[in-house]
Amino acid sequence: MAEKDNSIFIGNKAFMNYVTAVVMQFTTKNAEEVLIKARGKFIARAVDVAEIACKRFLENTVKVKDVKIDSEDFQNKEGKDVRVSIIEIILTKA
Amino acid sequence: MAEKDNSIFIGNKAFMNYVTAVVMQFTTKNAEEVLIKARGKFIARAVDVAEIACKRFLENTVKVKDVKIDSEDFQNKEGKDVRVSIIEIILTKA
Numbered sequence: 677m678a679e680k681d682n683s684i685f686i687g688n689k690a691f692m693n694y695v696t697a698v699v700m701q702f703t704t705k706n707a708e709e710v711l712i713k714a715r716g717k718f719i720a721r722a723v724d725v726a727e728i729a730c731k732r733f734l735e736n737t738v739k740v741k742d743v744k745i746d747s748e749d750f751q752n753k754e755g756k757d758v759r760v761s762i763i764e765i766i767l768t769k770a
Numbered sequence: 771m772a773e774k775d776n777s778i779f780i781g782n783k784a785f786m787n788y789v790t791a792v793v794m795q796f797t798t799k800n801a802e803e804v805l806i807k808a809r810g811k812f813i814a815r816a817v818d819v820a821e822i823a824c825k826r827f828l829e830n831t832v833k834v835k836d837v838k839i840d841s842e843d844f845q846n847k848e849g850k851d852v853r854v855s856i857i858e859i860i861l862t863k864a
Contacts, residue, residue, distance in 0.1 A: 745859065763817060
């Protein structure tokens with residue numbers, strides 16, 4: 677199922693890498709939907725990627741289908757309980 | 771209509787101010803819904819506020835109803851075109 681994985685996880689690479697990855701999923705890979713995921717401080721960036729991809733590069737062809745937020749609890753290296761927020765943005769062909 | 775305004779705009783005040791504002795809307799002000807809004811870098815913080823309010827303070831009584839993203843173009847002081855992303859998170863009584 678690897679070739680059907682249309683998820684893009686946002687981190688600290690150059691911003692346009694992510695925008696290009698989204699655009700290519702819809703164009704060269706002909707995806708119907710793309711899932712953009714991010715955690716913590718990268719959440720704002722995920723929204724930027726989705727907005728730039730939809731409004732500047734894929735205008736009138738791709739739109740935001742759904743946005744979900746959630747959070748996870750986990751233990752960090754020091755054994756302390758930490759909570760981190762998560763966003764998932766689903767883009768779909770318009 | 772001022773007294774019906776259940777919007778909370780996230781900025782750079784202390785984090786717990788916003789969580790408390792959300793919780794108070796639902797408790798002392800008995801709101802049915804609360805809208806959390808943020809722009810740019812404060813988007814990640816808005817998600818944190820929503821998650822902490824729902825999962826730690828208002829567990830089983832308030833949930834995320836809808837999340838919307840958008841962006842605005844405007845001119846900054848230097849007359850340059852700038853784009854900023856926006857998030858709106860609607861919380862509702864469960």
